[in-house]
Amino acid sequence: MxxxxxxxxxxxxxxxxxxxxxxxxxxxxxxxxxxxxxxxxxxxxxxxxxxxxxxxxxxxxxxxxxxxxxxxxxxxxxxxxxxxxxxxxxxxxxxxxxxxxxxxxxxxxxxxxxxxxxxxxxxxxxxxxxxxxxxxxxxxxxxxxxxxxxxxxxxxxxxxxxxxxxxxxCAFSKVEAAEEREQRKAERAAAKAAKEAAEAPRRAAEEAERARNRAEKQAYNEKRQRQRALLKKMKEEAKRQAAE
CATH class of the missing domain: 3.40.50.620 (HUPs)
Known part of the structure; x- marks a missing residue:
């Protein structure tokens, strides 16, 4: 045709x-x-x-x-x-x-x-x-x-x-399309904010757990440092006594 x-x-x-x-x-x-x-x-x-x-x-x-x-x-x-x-x-x-x-x-x-x-x-x-x-x-x-x-x-x-x-x-559709894009942008931002709010307790708990683990690791490291310092001191004392 x-x-x-x-x-x-x-x-x-x-x-x-x-x-x-x-x-x-x-x-x-x-x-x-x-x-x-x-x-x-x-x-x-x-x-x-x-x-x-x-x-x-x-x-x-x-x-x-x-x-x-x-x-x-x-x-x-x-x-x-x-x-x-x-x-x-x-x-x-x-x-x-x-x-x-x-x-x-x-x-x-x-x-x-x-x-x-x-x-x-x-x-x-x-x-x-x-x-x-x-x-x-x-x-x-x-x-x-x-x-x-x-x-x-x-x-x-x-x-x-x-x-x-x-x-x-048309001019009307140009305005409408811009408004729809802004609306979709606002909806995405709102959805992101809602998701972040919903996940906030979980993230807070995870951060608290990480902080506890860091504190425990720091305490362990400090304890080991004290132990190594004490052991070193004991060895030096034994060496001194042997020299006398």
Whole structure:
């Protein structure tokens, strides 16, 4: 099938691209991600994608970078954690609809996405939005849950020295990811403190035992020193008496 593969970034493209090529598809990558903030981040991810695609002999088409369009469609949901699924769905919809239009206009038969490789995304919503985007154009939605391949994609991207971003893409996700990292850091610190507190009595008892052993050893050494001194004195006294 002549397939347009919507790709969110280079690392997430590795395993989906491999598997779809193995399935026999003729693939072009679509980099259509107006959600990415800031523009410098968008450019860095694009460059990573282009370099990898070139090494594989895969063509890449880039959509217009329109962060305001993303803000109007998805950013309106704001930062409320309860609204995050709706915001992400709107984000998927915007990008997949853009990719579907391009696919229909350029003779592609189907559309797929790399979004479903990430365990941090909403997998059901991705599949639903892909199908909805394809329907008006009679495109085949080629949906696959690639999450099992995420560890391998991570390993390969590290081995290739790829730039690996630490947030999904939008300004909201950047803040959320930073907060989650801080929370995990605080949880690790709390767990460490709790473990140390729980182990404190044992460590105190062990230290007390070591101190007792040191004291006993010191007392033994001092006793031996006194014994050796006394023995030396007795020998010297015997030698003196023998000399008289």
């Amino acid at each position: 002549k397939l347009l593969l919507h790709a969110c970034c280079g690392p997430c493209s590795l395993e989906p691209l491999r598997l779809l090529l193995e399935a026999g598809h003729d693939i072009t990558i679509a980099y259509m991600n107006s959600n990415i903030h800031p523009a410098a981040e968008y450019d860095r991810r694009l460059q990573t994608m282009l370099e990898f695609a070139e090494s594989q002999g895969i063509a890449v088409v880039e959509g217009p970078y329109e962060p305001q369009a993303w803000a109007n469609a998805a950013g309106v949901y704001g930062t409320d954690p309860d609204a995050r699924p709706d915001r992400c769905r709107a984000c998927y919809r915007l990008r997949l609809e853009e990719a579907a239009r391009y696919a229909a206009e350029h003779g592609f038969e189907g559309l797929a996405t790399t979004l479903s490789v990430s365990p941090y995304q909403y997998i059901d919503e991705i599949g639903e939005e892909l199908a909805v985007a394809c329907a008006p154009y009679a495109l085949e939605p080629v949906f696959q849950d690639f999450r099992e391949q995420y560890p391998e994609a991570t390993r390969r991207s590290k081995a290739l020295g790829m730039y690996r971003q630490n947030y999904c893409g």
